[in-house]
Amino acid sequence: MSDRTFAAEDQLPRVPLPTLEDSAERFLQWCAPLLNDDELATTRAAVDDLLRADSPARTLHAELREYDATPGVGSWLDRFWPSRYLGRRDRIALNANFFFLFRDDTVLATSTGATQVERAAAIVSAAVDYKLALDEESIPPVTQRGQQLSMWQNKYLFSETRIPGEVQDSVRVPYSDDSPGPSTARHIAVLFRGNIFRMDVIGPEGAPYALEDLIDGLRAVREAGATRTEAGVGHLTTKARAEWAASRAALRAVPANVDALDTLETALFCLCLEDLTPTDTLHACDQLLHGDSANRWFDKSVSFLVFEDGRAGINIEHCGLDGTTILSFVDTLLETSVADHAAHSGAQKQGTPPIAPIEFVLDDALRADIAAAGADFAQYAADNATTTVSFENFGTARAKQLKISPDAFAQLSYQLAHRRSKGITGATYESIATRQYRNGRTEAMRVVTPEIIAFVDAVENPALDTAAKLEAARAAATAHVERARQCQSGDAPEQHLWELQWIQRRRGEELGVTEPIALYDSPGWVVMRDDYLSTSSAPSVNIEYFGFGSTSPTCIGIAYVLLPDRWNLYLATPQTVADQMHAFAGHLRTAVADLEALLN
Structure with missing residues (x-):
């Protein structure tokens, strides 16, 4: 392997392009836990319509497949990212930009003076x-x-x-x-x-x-x-x-x-x-x-x-x-x-x-x-409310002692705290890095699985014994790790289906695809993408906090730094629902303690 910065780019594997059938099936699996029976039936009908032989989605997918095979194109997502990021019309300040707060004891910081211009000059x-x-x-x-x-x-x-x-x-x-x-x-x-x-x-x-x-x-x-x-x-x-x-x-x-x-x-x-x-x-x-x-x-x-x-x-x-x-x-x-x-x-x-x-x-x-x-x-x-939460005695080392994926522990804690603070389970986004692929960026993971809902139900059920609750926690963690693995492997539905929607917007008239596609108005598509929690992690010993704004009027943005010896979170939400964020922060502390005790 070459040590030159960009030498490996052309040798990296390509992001797999899922079939329309695979993405449709996974989409149904992903949105189902958030829907009632009627909503699921309506969504299933929209998926059936998407998959019919003469569906306009097949024209859009064929166009995407052709683009992916075009010489010089690194990934079928190469047009998706500009559409997603550069196409947004709201503010990027607070809404899209993100930050890191550096630790004060890094090698660079301690190798020079502590005044503003000395620190700034060192960074430059x-x-x-x-x-x-x-x-x-x-x-x-x-x-x-x-x-x-x-x-x-x-x-x-x-x-x-x-x-x-x-x-x-x-x-x-x-x-x-x-x-x-x-x-x-x-x-x-x-x-x-x-x-x-x-x-x-x-x-x-x-x-x-x-x-x-x-x-x-x-x-x-x-x-x-x-x-x-x-x-x-x-x-x-x-x-x-x-x-x-x-x-x-x-x-x-x-x-x-x-x-x-x-x-x-x-x-x-x-x-x-x-x-x-x-x-x-x-x-x-x-x-x-x-x-x-x-x-x-x-x-x-x-x-x-x-x-x-x-x-x-x-x-x-x-x-x-x-x-x-x-x-x-x-x-x-x-x-x-x-x-x-x-x-x-x-x-x-x-x-x-x-x-x-x-x-x-x-x-x-x-x-x-x-x-x-x-x-x-x-x-x-x-109008943007924020708070920090810090666990100084819990980190990845402790999670591994408990024989659970650290990220699964974090996400299970978030779901338990969210149910306790709001009384509901809501759509949850997690960013999964896919840089092992050519032009790789991230994949959109939807955290809520049937196993996670069963876990929260079990923990909140006083009639169940500890063994049943522990079994539910282990099953939820296993399901979380498996879904993250699917996302890392390119086997995720959302960005594929979203890019088909973007193709229709960009070239629908040219391709003869002008009629609305039912999937994008279905309860599953709308509910799955309406974030109640938007989560992302930044594991670095040089970072004290990581943060970004919320993504919807009811969303809590959760940026977390999860390291062997500590776990720091920055939460953000609209001021109109600030009380819900503060309730979530309080319940998160007890949720972490309860989950740790259960796994121990």
Whole structure:
């Protein structure tokens, strides 16, 4: 196996394309536990209609099969991901972007000073080292159980910017037809008090600036941006996408603003210097998720944030980057000292790097637009309720002692807590990584199985003895592991059926498929995808918390860091149902204790 970053991509196995019959059968199995008899009968009839010999779904599936066999296409999902992520029309700020809060005791953090500019400069130095290594393809491919994983997402780490569109967004990115090969940019965008600055991080001869130089440059940024701007253009990136597209067009009507946007969009990444110290960990997490939107550019693929006290984290635009890619990126940055990063990258002392304000020419209409966007998003963020839950004495090591899959333990606990807090079992999403495939990203797993419902019923039934409850827990854990294995193997129905729906939207008229397909209005499709819990994990010893917003008006977003010795969760939900989230958090603590006692 080659150690070159992208060498294995063409040799990786392709994502299997399920048959229409297999996806339909699994879909029925997956949605059935959430439906009553009448709903299931209606859904079964829709599936039968989908599978009839002359069904329009067969035309759509044939088109997908033909696309999958097209030379140069890496995966049948290659058009799905842009449709899914770039096609969404709501905000990406808080709704789609996700964050990691770094630990304070990483090798990188402890190898330099603790002030804001020292920590920020260390992160910049480490990121530039990674960027130059990526350019040379000397970042070894990530492996899992000896198998190399897809690394194509790493091409989206630097100089990638999402561009708002009226109908669908686009992406400005290197390694593309418009910009072949790695990014040639030598600068980053630094934001402080809503002011935006260009700062070079790679010198004229190609050598990165030394740590001391970067510190001096960031001090100069803080001094130049000491007065908070009243027109933080970053507010506009919080708008719904079509609205932001209209605002961007108004900005670009002024030539100077075209240059300003070009500087921002080609920057390697954003560095947001915050002029506050978080009051506690939850406050730090909330600031990383949304914070001061004047001091953000949410369309940038990577934004590092550093607070006044030196605490730090990262905010990620999701269209080209998943959590597993960011974890390996962040681990590489944080597990090495700043001196070793500098030595590896060939950083040289070159004096204070050039900095310059990125300035926009704004008329009264644009200023009003910016102010309204900022006020609207501030209210939107205030309408988002969050909390953290931490288990300092439970982690994967304890789960393995109890002879249960750690993730199964987590998901069983979530279901038990949800039933106790709301009295119902609701649709639950879990992200499953599939990077072992070419262009692999994630698969959508639906957690609720008949065995999980039987487990919760059993635990909540005082008439059952411990042996019966234990048997139900073991059966639910086994079913969970098996479904996760199916997802990892590409044997999952949702994204396949969803892509058929996208094909109809994109090309239905051309293919002669214009009539509504009953499946997509069936109770099974609607109920299975209406998340009550949306869950994802980020296992890294360098991460304290991971977080994202909820996905529906009744949803609790559950981002969890499950490690051998601890288990930290960040929960988010709309303020209108905040009491349900707090009840869930309380019941989760007792659910974990009860399940641990049962398995013990």
